[in-house]
Amino acid sequence: MSEPVLYIVATPIGNLADLSERAREVLAGVDYIAAEDTRHSGRLLAHFNIKGQMISVHDHNERQRCEHIINLLSSGHSIALVSDAGTPLISDPGFHLVRAVREAGYRVSPVPGCCAFIAALSASGLPSDRFQFIGFLPSKSGARSQALEVLSDNAETLVFYESTHRILDSLKAMREVFGAGRYAVVARELTKTFETIHGDSLAGLIDWMEADANQQRGEFVVLVQGAEKSQDEDAIDPESERILRILAQELPPKKAAGVAAEITGYKKNRLYQLLID
Template identity: 85%
Template sequence: MSEPVLYIVATPIGNLADLSERAREVLGRVDHVAAEDTRHSGRLLAHFNIKVPMISVHDHNERQRAEHVINLLRNGESIALVSDAGTPLISDPGFHLVRAVREAGFRVSPVPGSCAFVAALSASGLPSDRFQFIGFLPAKSGARLQALEALSENTETLVFYESTHRIVDSLKAMSEAFGCERYAVVARELTKTFETIHGDSLEGLLEWIQADANQQRGEFVVLVQGAEKVLDDESINPEAERILRILAKEMPPKKAAGVAAEITGYKKNRLYQLLID
């Protein structure tokens, strides 16, 4: 490490074997580790026999700590920023520190690794080409429902974090805001012993989780399928019609309409009727 750098180091979300070789090397070579909870991260470092001085950087002192970190960088020292688990800054502190360090002219370098919502999305079976990461919802019920209702017409996959104490209330609010039949996936305790990834309608998920108190424990990622695209049934754009006609040359009308519906977002019945007409 020939220059002072602030490294943003992702740490495991459960399974310690997920700490990358590069992350282990960086943590062992920096002059300081800035941690959200020094006791928690201290156990991680001890597991890998890494002995580096630690400083505390969390929600309540981040702005004040930024100047201290910048002074360390000015002295030629390198620092690794870690959160309690996963990738720092994702629903965790660090934004103000990173911005201050960059504005001071020092390099900020990511050391990628585990991220709970990315892991959950990859295994959910929900569309991942377009998604919106929301993170934690408001704690108060009224504000939570209002936030969800504002997202009810979004067509991309919605991704939330939730805690043990609010998972049931959040699923109830999602069912109210999105409709009880909207498909969703609960990913719980990812990479840990009791990892669970369960998909169903929001109503079904609520019944499932209320029936088993053990499924209400741990850390949660909740992924909700986006709203169905609403298109004008009376008019089909030329590009969609072109796709439909190409498919109809190669397969029966019903199958062609079904494939075209998946590609274009128009309803299958409307496309089939167009072919028949």
């Protein structure tokens, strides 16, 4: 830890045993620890008997802290950035600081570990080859519904964070936009005593949660199965096919497909495949 580096240190999301050996070494070895909530992180450090000088870096002061932290780095100090839980910057502060430190020419080094949405995705049983992490939805109902509308046709797994106070409202908004039958998984209190991972249709999840108030408490990851592709989604409308055939009489197939794509808006590869077929 003798050189000026900003370490991005992942911390446990519940079970303290998940703090890696490397993370402990870094936290014990740096000159300063920049924390989202110094009191919360102080308890974590005390558990591992780590004594470090702490700096608060949260949503309301992050931009102001950048200059101070860069000055510390310029003086040769090493610094670790931690959030309240999980990996910093993932729905947590740190983006502005990391960008400023990199632009100032100092090294930023990740110390990987826990991340709630990755943990939930790995245990959800939903497709994980393609997914979109959304994070927290807007708190106001209108904006929340609009955000979900944009995502309604996405084919990849959708991943959200949600709080105790809004979990039911968010699930009900998803039911309205995605449909009552869309399959989803709620992962609650991951790695903690009352960890719960429950999958059902959105309608079924809402019924399950309303029937047991305990399931409405804690920190949530909500994973929603992507929209199913309709069988005729790739069908070319008759007028576009007519244009393609006319062009194909005068041009090579690839050229005809390219021109037809510009005219019709269909993808060139899809039109080319139609000609080949």
